[in-house]
Amino acid sequence: MLRISNLYKAFGDVRAVDGLSLEIQKGEIFGLLGPNGAGKTTTVNIAVGLLKPDAGSVEILDHGSPENPATRRVLGIAPQALALYDELTGEENVAFFGRMAGLRGVRLREQVKSALRFVDLYDRRADRVSTYSGGMKRRLNLAVAMVHEPELLLLDEPTVGVDPQSRNAILEKVAALRDLGRTVIYTTHYMEEAQRLCDRVGIIDRGRLLALDTVDGLLSEHGSRKVLIAETPAGEIRVPTDRPLEELNRLQAESRLLSFRLERPDLESVFLKLTGRRLRD
């Protein structure tokens, strides 16, 4: 669906993207995971033709370069900054950007209705965006991105600054996009989101792609071992292990267990292992 080849982009002395190459398959949710300033937004901006790379290329398969306006018709983007007109209603915002994407007449009206329903904002469609909560604005941002049914959706940190309830609602909507057969590039610095949503995840730091695989693949390749944590009368015992059941039996034979739990590795530990830093450092 999208092929990024050997991409370079610098702002002054800062290398935002440093030799990035990746390929996104049709119908997958691809996560671009990295801390703030890793180069995720720059990569997205180049992918949609907003920025010109210093070197390398981006190609939307069967459509060509996104620098060509006609190619951008198959792209939809929900930028990290809420790109909405506060003094227009939700419906007017979606309709306006629908028109910009080339929709007209009955199709436009139907698509606007469908997009607003998808993000559960149809009942508030006639209200001005200035009256929306942060979570509602994020959902509207998503509706605007998908009103013209793009083949490839780029969601740049779509849950930044929203409450847990709204965040959960947005994640559900993104997961629903998979069922609709959409291809999604999802950038985030929340590893739980990438772990929950993405078919494949690329881990990016300082403009470089450090690893790319399915979540399970990344965990098994780069994740730390599982940790069995047991509570005994003598105190807490933490045992890293690949065979937790055997280890639990051994501990039970040695002392009386008050409780136990198993800590599984996550993408945070993958990032830690790859960079020596935590995601939110």
Added chain:
Amino acid sequence: MRETIAIALKDLRLLLRDKAGFFFVFFFPLLIAIFFGTVFVDEGGPTNRLKVFVIDEDGTSASRSFVERLMAAPELEARSASRQEASNRVRRGEATAYIVVLKGFAEGNSFAGNPPAVELGVDPSRKAEQAMLEGTLIKYASEKLSELFSDTDKSLSSLKLSREQVLKNSNIPAAERAELDRFLGDLSGVLARAPQRANETGEEGGAFQPLKIRNADVQTHWEGPRRSYDITFPQGVMWGVLGCAAAFGISLVVERTRGTLVRLRMAPIRRGQILAGKALACFITMVTLSIVLLGFGRLVFGVRPDSLLKLALALIAVGICFVGIMMLLSVLGRTEQAAAGIGWSAISVMAMVGGGMLPLFFMPKWLQAISHFSPVKWGILAIEGAIWRGFSYTELLLPCAVLVAIGIVSFAAGERAFKWFE
């Protein structure tokens, strides 16, 4: 094109929903035009009349006639009052001066050394207007003299009386008395022969005339501003247009800072379409507000253009110019605050230098010379040219061409800087 129109409609909708912005674009200029039009209002035109009180202490037919002339004088706003009241009101600054037609006014004789006398009391803070007022009084006193000499019988009788008074007046030296008597005698002879000479030559005007003035009907060619609103409404239009340029310029910065421009740039349209949409909305607003303002001026204050077509050309040229300036304003600052600050400063200077705040003829010569560099000057000139300056199409061409040129250059420079900002 449909995308461009959609962007323009969106911007117009945003403007309509921004109450403060709408007020400053549409109502503020109207208030300026009405306020200053009312401040300078005068039924005969924009010239200020001197407010005076007139007191007739002579009470003769001659003094009454003189007072009537002063009351009807277009240079004066004259009212009757008692000497005490007039003096007090001038002292309080409520009038420029008071004029007392003194007792014995009718008996005054300019040829006998005791001309008719008036007393003039001028507000000390308005001494500059004293000379003008004295000139006006002499003008209306001369009218009386001129009238006297245009009636041969009255002239002869007056000259006869003057000769008698001169001969009796011992205050005049004997030699001078003899000279005056001879002069008045000769003048009587000339006046007595005038009707006979007129019959022989067939020419009219046998009576004495100090100066023959033939009035030309200039009004058919150029009427000038008919009322103060003819001047203040074009200024109001310019303020509206300036406000509009600032509002749309800042709105482009807002699009940039709030991310909607990024979204527009990611849409399958070209940068030129986005800017064209913004420019179209700005142009439509400018022309609409000009029509609304001038329509209001026409309906309520009688501001009447000489030619609607010329006015349309002027407004289109003004629109093109200030759409270009809007584009330039939009790249003056990276933030809304910076753009607004720099934009309004630039606009204020343009308006100040270009006659948007004060009519150019009130300004010193050097500032009038600098005004050539302000598009506001050319905008006002073009609109005034179509409303009351009586410009021909050829004369209108210069301000319109300057406006369009400024618009094109500004838009091109702004568009280039806009790319750089991205």
